[in-house]
Amino acid sequence: MVLKDSDKIIIEHPKLNFWDKIYLPAIGQGLWLTLRHWFGRKIAMQYPEQRREDIPVSEGGLRKSNYRGLHRLNKDDQGRVACVACFMCETACPANCITIVGGPAPWPDREKYPVTFEIDELRCIYCGMCEYACPVDAIELTPIYNHVGLSRRDMIFDKEKLLENYDKTKDIKPRKKPPIVGYSSDNKSETVEYWNKIEQENNKIT
Amino acid sequence: MLEILIKIVCVVGVVLLMVAYMILAERKIAGWIQDRIGPNRAGPRGIIQPICDGLKLLFKEDYTPDYVHKFLFIVSPCIMMGLALSAIAVIPFGGQIGEGENAIHLQIARVDIGILFVLAVSSLSVYGVFLGGWASNNKYSLLGGMRAAAQMLSYEVPLALSILCIVMLSGTLRLEKIVDLQMKGCWNIFTQPFVFIIFLFCIFAETKRVPFDLAECEQELVGGFHTEYSSMKFGLYFLGEYAHMIVACSMAVVLFFGGWQTLPFVNLFESHTLGAAVMRILIFLVKLWLFIAFYMWVRWTLPRFRFDQVMSLAWRAGVPLALSLLLLNAIIMHFYSPGSDGGYSFGYYFWQLFANIGVFVALIMIVGFSNPQLAAANKPILIDKTEEAS
Numbered sequence: 001m002v003l004k005d006s007d008k009i010i011i012e013h014p015k016l017n018f019w020d021k022i023y024l025p026a027i028g029q030g031l032w033l034t035l036r037h038w039f040g041r042k043i044a045m046q047y048p049e050q051r052r053e054d055i056p057v058s059e060g061g062l063r064k065s066n067y068r069g070l071h072r073l074n075k076d077d078q079g080r081v082a083c084v085a086c087f088m089c090e091t092a093c094p095a096n097c098i099t100i101v102g103g104p105a106p107w108p109d110r111e112k113y114p115v116t117f118e119i120d121e122l123r124c125i126y127c128g129m130c131e132y133a134c135p136v137d138a139i140e141l142t143p144i145y146n147h148v149g150l151s152r153r154d155m156i157f158d159k160e161k162l163l164e165n166y167d168k169t170k171d172i173k174p175r176k177k178p179p180i181v182g183y184s185s186d187n188k189s190e191t192v193e194y195w196n197k198i199e200q201e202n203n204k205i206t
Numbered sequence: 207m208l209e210i211l212i213k214i215v216c217v218v219g220v221v222l223l224m225v226a227y228m229i230l231a232e233r234k235i236a237g238w239i240q241d242r243i244g245p246n247r248a249g250p251r252g253i254i255q256p257i258c259d260g261l262k263l264l265f266k267e268d269y270t271p272d273y274v275h276k277f278l279f280i281v282s283p284c285i286m287m288g289l290a291l292s293a294i295a296v297i298p299f300g301g302q303i304g305e306g307e308n309a310i311h312l313q314i315a316r317v318d319i320g321i322l323f324v325l326a327v328s329s330l331s332v333y334g335v336f337l338g339g340w341a342s343n344n345k346y347s348l349l350g351g352m353r354a355a356a357q358m359l360s361y362e363v364p365l366a367l368s369i370l371c372i373v374m375l376s377g378t379l380r381l382e383k384i385v386d387l388q389m390k391g392c393w394n395i396f397t398q399p400f401v402f403i404i405f406l407f408c409i410f411a412e413t414k415r416v417p418f419d420l421a422e423c424e425q426e427l428v429g430g431f432h433t434e435y436s437s438m439k440f441g442l443y444f445l446g447e448y449a450h451m452i453v454a455c456s457m458a459v460v461l462f463f464g465g466w467q468t469l470p471f472v473n474l475f476e477s478h479t480l481g482a483a484v485m486r487i488l489i490f491l492v493k494l495w496l497f498i499a500f501y502m503w504v505r506w507t508l509p510r511f512r513f514d515q516v517m518s519l520a521w522r523a524g525v526p527l528a529l530s531l532l533l534l535n536a537i538i539m540h541f542y543s544p545g546s547d548g549g550y551s552f553g554y555y556f557w558q559l560f561a562n563i564g565v566f567v568a569l570i571m572i573v574g575f576s577n578p579q580l581a582a583a584n585k586p587i588l589i590d591k592t593e594e595a596s
Contacts, residue, residue: 018574027508034239034507044243 053143064173067143068126071119071157072165074138074175081163082138085112089130089139097123098130117159122152142169213314214295221294225448226256232502239506266437271343274434278341283435283442286334290449293327296320297456298382300466300486302478312483313382320381321373324457325366328412331450332358335414338443339431350431353420357411357516364524365408368401371528371535372461375558385465389473393464397555398535400562402462404528409454411516413447416505420513455497459490466490527565534561 019025045052045060055061074082085102097120105113130139142165149155157165230245230252237244248255270279300312317323332355339351372394376384388394395402411418432443459465466486468474475482475489511519538561542554 021576022570022574030507031503034503037241038235038238038503040241042238042243043241046246 062143062145064143067145068128068141069144070121070142070147070165071124071130071162072140072142072169073117073159073162074140074166075163080107081113081117081159082136083114083117083134084110084136084138085114086135088133088135092129092133093124094127094129095123095125097121114159117162119157119162121147121149121155121157137175140173140175142173144169209310210314213312217294217299217314218291221291221449221452222445224452225445226260228448228451228498229259229444230255231498232505235499235502236506239503260441263438263441268437268439271434273343275341275343278337279434280439282334282338282341283439283446285337286331286446287442287449289327289331289334290446290453293324293453294449294456296323296381297453297460298385298465299456299490300483301382301476303480303483305478309478311382312487316380316382318380320379321369321384321457321461322379324453325362325369328450328453329359329362331446334443334446335431338435342431342434344434347431347433350433353513354414354431357414357418357420357513357520360517360520361408361411361524364404364520364528365412367525367528367532368404368408369461371398371401371532374532375535375539381460385460385467388464389467389476391550392555393462393467393470395462396470397558398462398531398562399559400527400566401531402458403566404524404531405458405462407519408524409458410501410504411520413450413454415447415451415501417508417511418516420510420516451498451501452494455494455501456490458497459493463493527569531562531565534565 043060045055052060052062053064057063076082083100085100087100087102090096090098090100099116099118099120100114101116102112103115105111107113126141128141131141139162144165233255234244234252245252245255248258270276295314296317298311298313302309302311304310315323335358336351336355339347339349339354342348342351372384373379375394375398376387378384378387410416432440435443464470466475466489468489475485535558538554538557542551542557
């Protein structure tokens with residue numbers, strides 16, 4: 001194809017003025033800058049003694065409400081696992097680290113539940129797509145960043161471990177929306193009533 | 207004989223200790239300049255860090271590849287470190303203790319050729335780098351070694367010429383006499399500042415420190431001439447580089463900053479007693495450490511030079527400037543030679559300073575008002591073949 005003159009960009013060397021050509025003032029400025037930093041304030045967090053979650057967010061601390069650390073499976077208000085085994089998180093995961101085996105739920109108000117739910121925390125890229133995809137807000141990412149595993153198998157978290165993460169962090173990071181109630185299609189009216197009530201309260205506020 | 211042995215043990219011990227702690231100093235200063243704290247876990251404030259580094263280097267696997275030239279591979283780091291330590295022998299770091307025949311001079315070898323010995327040893331240390339790169343049988347090492355050798359040899363010339371200015375005006379090659387003359391008169395930094403600047407960038411290039419460290423830069427040459435080295439051989443190269451730095455810094459202190467004199471015209475601690483000698487050694491060490499801190503300060507400030515810039519700085523800038531200063535200083539020496547009592551007149555110092563400043567200003571004017579011609583390759587040339595074809 002033919003290059004038009006309007007397509008050509010001519011890049012020239014920048015013109016140096018007198019002070020640039022003799023180099024030394026620029027070197028002097030550079031040395032002065034590093035000297036100021038040498039004797040200036042140091043930004044360093046001494047890790048085991050100071051931790052990032054203790055520092056306020058405005059100074060570089062960790063924002064617990066949206067830090068993407070290890071996963072947890074939330075429990076609903078009756079203490080049962082909130083996941084409905086819809087496989088949306090498994091499908092959404094870019095690293096294919098979630099493995100779910102679904103089965104019929106032992107509880108009357110729910111159709112399915114995950115018989116096993118495994119996340120390989122080492123394959124995970126901590127993007128948060130599973131949290132974003134979940135329709136019942138069952139899987140969330142906690143602010144736990146310093147977990148240590150002694151082998152690769154230790155870092156494949158199964159359902160119990162994920163629920164345990166919930167117990168550890170439900171005070172630090174509470175569930176973000178009111179829990180979904182009324183899972184099964186028989187109890188849809190309960191869910192609808194619940195959401196209507198929330199909407200009324202919100203309208204009163206605004 | 208015993209005296210010399212004790213001096214050797216003390217000086218080499220202190221130098222090796224300083225070399226080890228320069229590792230810590232480098233990392234701490236690098237951290238402070240980069241708005242962070244350097245290593246502070248190994249002891250209070252990281253004091254034990256050099257011991258940890260040394261132990262780590264000792265415990266690493268000392269692997270000699272099959273394809274290297276065994277003898278040269280093993281000998282090169284030893285050459286580098288050994289030569290740096292032998293150059294310490296002629297550096298005076300205090301005056302003398304005691305009077306007359308039984309005076310203990312704080313200098314291991316009082317040879318006639320003082321400064322020439324240091325220059326010769328630093329020329330030999332090119333071998334350490336060059337042979338290490340060549341013996342490694344690795345193209346990156348070879349390139350690194352070649353570049354390092356070319357750089358070090360090129361910068362020998364302006365270095366020798368600038369030292370020659372000082373030697374000529376002091377009238378002696380002996381280092382302790384140069385310091386004595388500075389103590390009686392004025393420090394050489396005040397009368398020859400531009401010679402000091404030439405000396406400074408020559409020693410930066412001789413010790414291969416930034417901005418001249420292209421022989422070992424990681425971005426271009428993997429590891430440069432020490433790619434194939436591991437464990438204590440690498441440690442010897444590394445420590446040898448720091449030992450060279452110590453030699454170069456102490457040369458700068460002795461030649462330009464008055465050695466062990468406290469302040470430019472203040473003569474404290476000049477008596478020949480032990481206590482005063484200790485203070486003199488301390489003053490020398492403080493100046494040395496300030497210089498080493500300056501070296502490290504420059505390392506974390508300036509970007510690296512390109513190889514052709516390095517060469518042109520030596521041959522097209524360093525040599526003419528040093529030669530012109532040598533010429534001017536020789537003319538001054540002809541007219542203002544020292545009086546019969548060894549004293550120097552005011553005019554002597556003034557004209558040296560004037561010549562230095564004059565050359566500096568002339569250089570700035572020439573460089574500042576020049577119009578560098580850009581290479582023709584920088585101008586875009588477009589040949590539009592599609593129009594010819596259609």
